[in-house]
Amino acid sequence: MALSEEQLIAMYRALAGSRAAEQEITELNKQGVLQGHHSGLGHEAIGVGVGFAVRPDDCVQMSHRSGMMLAHARGGYSLTNAVLSQFGQAPSHYTQAEGGPRVCSIVGLVGTWVPMSVGVAMADRFRGKDTVTVSFFGDGAANEGAVHEAMNLAGSRRLPMVFVVENNGFAVSMPTSEATAAEDFASRAAGYGMPGVTVDGHDALAVYEVTTEAVARARAGRGPSLIEAVITRWEPHAHGIADLRSAEEMAQARTHDGAQILRSALIERGVLDEAAADAIQAEIDQEIAAALEQGRNAQAKQAESKQADPEPMTPAAAAALTYAE
Numbered sequence: 154m155a156l157s158e159e160q161l162i163a164m165y166r167a168l169a170g171s172r173a174a175e176q177e178i179t180e181l182n183k184q185g186v187l188q189g190h191h192s193g194l195g196h197e198a199i200g201v202g203v204g205f206a207v208r209p210d211d212c213v214q215m216s217h218r219s220g221m222m223l224a225h226a227r228g229g230y231s232l233t234n235a236v237l238s239q240f241g242q243a244p245s246h247y248t249q250a251e252g253g254p255r256v257c258s259i260v261g262l263v264g265t266w267v268p269m270s271v272g273v274a275m276a277d278r279f280r281g282k283d284t285v286t287v288s289f290f291g292d293g294a295a296n297e298g299a300v301h302e303a304m305n306l307a308g309s310r311r312l313p314m315v316f317v318v319e320n321n322g323f324a325v326s327m328p329t330s331e332a333t334a335a336e337d338f339a340s341r342a343a344g345y346g347m348p349g350v351t352v353d354g355h356d357a358l359a360v361y362e363v364t365t366e367a368v369a370r371a372r373a374g375r376g377p378s379l380i381e382a383v384i385t386r387w388e389p390h391a392h393g394i395a396d397l398r399s400a401e402e403m404a405q406a407r408t409h410d411g412a413q414i415l416r417s418a419l420i421e422r423g424v425l426d427e428a429a430a431d432a433i434q435a436e437i438d439q440e441i442a443a444a445l446e447q448g449r450n451a452q453a454k455q456a457e458s459k460q461a462d463p464e465p466m467t468p469a470a471a472a473a474l475t476y477a478e
Contacts, residue, residue: 156361160205161424162433164226165415168201168357169430170437172412173224174235177441178221182392186452187239192388193218195355199319199382199410201226202360206368207254207287212277214257214270216289218319218386221246223289232313232437233444240448257286258475264290264297267316271303274312283370287315287364288419293324303324304379311376315367318379319354321386326397342379354382355411358418371460384408 156164164441175193182190193200200219204226207213215223224230224246230253237243244250247258257273259266270288277284294300295318307314318338335341342349348370352363360382367378385406389396396403419425466474 156190156205158424161419161422162203164205164361164432164435165419165425166355166433167204167222167226168197168415169412169434170232170440171201171225171235172197173434173437173441174225174232175221177236177445179388181239187392189237189391189393191217191391192386193220193222195385195406195409195411196321197222198415199317199354199360199384200224200299201411202357203287203317203364205357206361207285207371208366209254210282211254211284211368212257212270212273212286214266214273214286214288215247216257216259216291216319217293218291218321218444219289224254224256227254232440233447236441236444237448237451240446242451242453244474255284257288264294264300266290267294267300267303268306270309271312271314274307274314275310276311283313283372285313285315285368287317287368289317289319291324292318292320292322292329292338293327293332294318295320295341296324296332304345304347304377305341307377311374313371313374314377315364315371316377316379317364318381320381321384323386323390323397325390325394328397330353337381339379339381345377345379347377347379349379349381351381351383354384355409355414356413357415402464 176198179192179194181187196218200222204223213223221235223233225235226301229250230246234243238245247256249256257270267290269290270286274286290300302317320329320338324332337351339349339351350363352359354360363380368379370378387406416430420427
């Protein structure tokens with residue numbers, strides 16, 4: 154399905170905005186404001202491309218790289234919330250907001266969240282819904298048994314699912330070339346009786362196109378698909394974990410810029426010009442700067458008052474924010 158000019162501009166706004174927010178969040182982590190953040194810098198086009206290809210009632214199970222970008226692209230999750238959530242002043246993008254797009258959270262054990270999404274897809278089918286469930290995981294998780302079992306079950310039951318593997322070439326510090334003999338992950342799809350496709354994860358429009366096709370296939374009852382989005386991670390796996398790449402390789406990684414690729418594509422099509430793109434970026438920068446100021450002020454006030462930690466959620470309240478309906 155072709156996007157209108159208005160939708161293309163909205164896609165650029167979502168991509169440029171989530172890039173800017175993720176940049177600030179990554180810097181907050183480096184400054185010690187956050188602990189253990191898994192930076193999604195470089196992965197933004199995947200989340201945005203998928204976000205524009207699904208409906209609000211489709212259930213998306215985000216991973217830890219492009220989740221914020223996907224939530225922002227789907228609507229209802231602002232850049233302000235993305236920044237303030239890092240200060241504990243707003244819900245995270247994993248939260249199932251009332252009336253917002255459906256999400257299914259992940260858990261800490263690598264890959265074990267994927268079978269959960271299969272359960273959501275099965276439940277939706279039993280309820281007679283025409284919704285699609287999308288599950289994200291990384292190249293490291295792709296080698297976990299739970300992921301294989303989930304895809305095998307989804308294929309055998311022809312469930313309305315789309316599996317998205319974000320292949321950035323490293324599982325923490327393990328190169329993909331040392332973790333598997335396969336040349337790609339998309340070829341594994343044949344073993345589960347589903348189509349597999351590899352796409353440039355830096356190209357939001359290409360991600361949107363393959364996801365739209367996979368979603369339409371699933372919604373029509375023709376079963377699941379596997380999308381391998383090949384991407385370059387800009388940062389180490391997480392703060393405090395050394396990256397095996399050299400300084401030159403890390404610098405080269407930043408030349409693969411999804412935001413610039415989309416900006417150039419839209420300018421070439423005549424959808425945007427440089428002035429319009431700069432104006433969008435200025436609006437984004439203003440919103441993020443205001444959110445940062447608000448977050449830092451809240452943090453300072455909390456430190457001054459030595460405010461006690463809030464009361465923990467009740468199990469019922471936590472469940473309401475965690476599990477998809």
